[in-house]
Amino acid sequence: MAQKLIYTGKTKNVFELENGNYLLKFKDDCTGKDGVFDPGENSIGLTIDGVGDVNLRMSAYFFEKLNAAGIKTHFVRANLEDTTMEVLPAKVFGKGLEVICRYKAVGSFYRRYSEYIEEGADLPAYVETTFKNDEKGDPLVTKDGLIALGVMSAQQYDAIKEMTQKITRIVADDLKEKGLTLYDIKFEFGYNAEGEVILIDEIASGNMRVYRDGIYIEPMTLSELFFA
Secondary structure, three states, X not given: OOEXXXXXXOOEEEEEEOOOOXXXXXXOEEEEEOOEEOOOOOOEEEEOOOHHHHHHHHHHHHHHHHHHOOOOEOEEXXXXXXXXXXXXXXXXXXXXXXXXXXXXXXXXXXHHHOOOOXXXXXXXXXXXXXXXXXXXXXXXXXXXXXXXXXXXXXHHHHHHHHHHHHHHHHHHHHHHHOOOEEEEEEEEEEEOOOOOEEEEOOOOHHHEEEEEOOEEOOHHXXXXXXXX
């Protein structure tokens, strides 16, 4: 099927297909700094052989599970030989929005609210949203803010929150079966032509913080453990 490159991203390239869908080509480039992998960095820091493959494999695994559970996603099919994933067209909210679900008070959440909570304390599937904006440090935005700014409707926000908590539970339960504990995870959502909220992008080890016996597991190690 003919394809046309329309976007070159940090970790994926995007092609337009003749059937109206899009093709994501996963790359081995990783975000990081000074040759050290860091999913929170905004620039390419290194190349790790096989990281595109494991990110696609994990994403395809969870997307297939979510689709089977009746949760709407952009996933159509994956081709592991080409390291590509065919997806449905979707528009992003605003100029890009990240949605985080937290089970533990760690990372930026703890840094912001350390006066009120102990590090590592349990959280009730806490959902927060941030705008994707490197220059502004991915600022937090509330439900009321998203509505006031015309980024989404109240109904769309409620759908995102409900879907985020459901998806996080599915991922966490899967990891728990492997002796792993999910602390937090980051998603991206978009909407289709009907305005329905759908999960987009990927569900890979670099988007989640996972521990085993209280010890943090690096994303590449997590991918190896997940498929062991």
